[in-house]
Amino acid sequence: xxxxxxxxxxxxxxxxxxxxxxxxxxxxxxxxxxxxxxxxxxxxxxxxxxx
Amino acid sequence: xxxxxxxxxxxxxxxxxxxxxxxxxxxxxxxxxxxxxxxxxxxxxxxxxxxxxxxxxxxxxxxxxxxxxxxxxxxxxxxxxxxxxxxxxxxxxxxxxxxxxxxxxxxxxxxxxxxxxxxxxxxxxxxxxxxxxxxxxxxxxxxxxxxxxxxxxxxxxxxxxxxxxxxxxxxxxxxxxxxxxxxxxxxxxxxxxxxxxxxxxxxxxxxxxxxxxxxxxxxxxxxxxxxxxxxxxxxxxxxxxxxxxxxxxxxxxxxxxxxxxxxxxxxxxxxxxxxxxxxxxxxxxxxxxxxxxxxxxxxxxxxxxxxxxxxxxxxxxxxxxxxxxxxxxxxxxxxxxxxxxxxxxxxxxxxxxxxxxxxxxxxxxxxxxxxxxxxxxxxxxxxxxxxxxxxxxxxxxxxxxxxxxxxxxxxxxxxxxxxxxxxxxxxxxxxxxxxxxxxxxxxxxxxxxxxxxxxxxxxxxxxxxxxxxxxxxxxxxxxxxxxxxxxxxxxxxxxxxxxxxxxxxxxxxxxxxxxxxxxxxxxxxxxxxxxxxxx
Numbered sequence: 001x002x003x004x005x006x007x008x009x010x011x012x013x014x015x016x017x018x019x020x021x022x023x024x025x026x027x028x029x030x031x032x033x034x035x036x037x038x039x040x041x042x043x044x045x046x047x048x049x050x051x
Numbered sequence: 052x053x054x055x056x057x058x059x060x061x062x063x064x065x066x067x068x069x070x071x072x073x074x075x076x077x078x079x080x081x082x083x084x085x086x087x088x089x090x091x092x093x094x095x096x097x098x099x100x101x102x103x104x105x106x107x108x109x110x111x112x113x114x115x116x117x118x119x120x121x122x123x124x125x126x127x128x129x130x131x132x133x134x135x136x137x138x139x140x141x142x143x144x145x146x147x148x149x150x151x152x153x154x155x156x157x158x159x160x161x162x163x164x165x166x167x168x169x170x171x172x173x174x175x176x177x178x179x180x181x182x183x184x185x186x187x188x189x190x191x192x193x194x195x196x197x198x199x200x201x202x203x204x205x206x207x208x209x210x211x212x213x214x215x216x217x218x219x220x221x222x223x224x225x226x227x228x229x230x231x232x233x234x235x236x237x238x239x240x241x242x243x244x245x246x247x248x249x250x251x252x253x254x255x256x257x258x259x260x261x262x263x264x265x266x267x268x269x270x271x272x273x274x275x276x277x278x279x280x281x282x283x284x285x286x287x288x289x290x291x292x293x294x295x296x297x298x299x300x301x302x303x304x305x306x307x308x309x310x311x312x313x314x315x316x317x318x319x320x321x322x323x324x325x326x327x328x329x330x331x332x333x334x335x336x337x338x339x340x341x342x343x344x345x346x347x348x349x350x351x352x353x354x355x356x357x358x359x360x361x362x363x364x365x366x367x368x369x370x371x372x373x374x375x376x377x378x379x380x381x382x383x384x385x386x387x388x389x390x391x392x393x394x395x396x397x398x399x400x401x402x403x404x405x406x407x408x409x410x411x412x413x414x415x416x417x418x419x420x421x422x423x424x425x426x427x428x429x430x431x432x433x434x435x436x437x438x439x440x441x442x443x444x445x446x447x448x449x450x451x452x453x454x455x456x457x458x459x460x461x462x463x464x465x466x467x468x469x470x471x472x473x474x475x476x477x478x479x480x481x482x483x484x485x486x487x488x489x490x491x492x493x494x495x496x497x498x499x500x501x502x503x504x505x506x507x508x509x510x511x512x513x514x515x516x517x518x519x520x521x522x523x524x525x526x527x528x529x530x531x532x533x534x535x536x537x538x539x540x541x542x543x544x545x546x547x548x549x550x551x552x553x554x555x556x557x558x559x560x561x562x563x564x565x566x567x568x569x570x571x572x573x574x575x576x577x578x579x580x581x582x583x584x585x586x
Contacts, residue, residue, distance in 0.1 A: 019235050023161070027161065030227045034261045041269045042269045042272070045269070045299055048295055
């Protein structure tokens, strides 16, 4: 989300509260996808390497 | 119009942080984009110097400029530096600069994360380049890092793995930022199918990054634990399987090729309509073709490893799925040509690079089809034909698109026009000598010259000399590029209009030149959107 007006000079008014909520949700979903690929591929490799 | 005045008025009192704080604590997408581009340019120079050293060693048979271990380090590090240090950061730099401008957003959605994504990189690059100076030298097993060869190097091995982790984290954080920004901060009225193609290709690229960078991180982590903690993921002596690494690596590696080239497709799709003065032919088809290429990139990894041995059914699957990629790629090339058809063409530097991209990337695409055929791949595998193929895709492909993109948007960034004559010199020297450099490598490969060798049989000398001469002139001509940019910023002719290109459409061209430090604080109006998107 756009940072503090005082500190960074970016106008936070351009971003609505609803957009903030959606930004948080999207960030979580995308981060979890990345984590799933990381853990998933290590698990797959362990299963394949030691079957 | 009212919005324009408001934006212009605001530009007059932009609250820019001053001094080093502006850069170290940067949260402005334009500043971070600039830092990415400077970092990418620096690594392009270092990787380019390694390339010059490689071509000097290969100038003729029997050259002894470097010992074989150093030569192998140079080829390995050239690949890693150019992929992870030059091209990927250049795309992220362009994304940072252009995505908020093109979708009408005030900044990236996560500006502090953006700062972190960038500032991880100098540490990663330092680790990677510093590995040349530790005992035993830099890793020399090829950019693919196959075990057990990779694990035979000294301190450089964990240094490189740590550097790759850092670069991977940076890429994942950057990709999260791009996805979150595009999905949530588009201007009201900008539906997904009104987004510029550069934004579309970057959205798809970001999803590719999210999916495959963690896989690379997992693969190198497992190598690390094999080496230092006694695990046996890829160690045959402990019941593991070295070939398994190839599968995991190339599951990352093939989508990585599209991470490097999809944003290039986006830029070409911006440039060609502008200088043809026509809307892009088949906009929706371009979007679906990009998505199809991204999907197919996940199911073709086996074509990189036909010769390690796999069932015939698997070979057939990977061969046919790879050839399928030619269909959406063909759609794209057809649409670019159809956009130019009966257009009012002009050939400013961005268009010159875009047209060269069309011809030369297609050559790389065709040699890719040849490599996809299992029976012929047995002949070509591990030869200079492969080197010629991927350099045609990445140099006149990805790098030319970066040049084209910078020449296209530099007036918007700087508010000044660059020296057209010098930029055309840069283009012609690049396009002639990139072919002198890489085309002979097809002949060398077909004649049987293996890749990754510091010396070769005398019969390969002639074409290697031609290739090296092409390389030296191509390399030297790249000095023009930073010179043109610096000259433009310092003393280029100021631009009065919003756009120096009369055929340009897109929200970025609705802003003044240079784009104000804080842009789109008021979202663009529907009228601007309709003019900007052209539909």
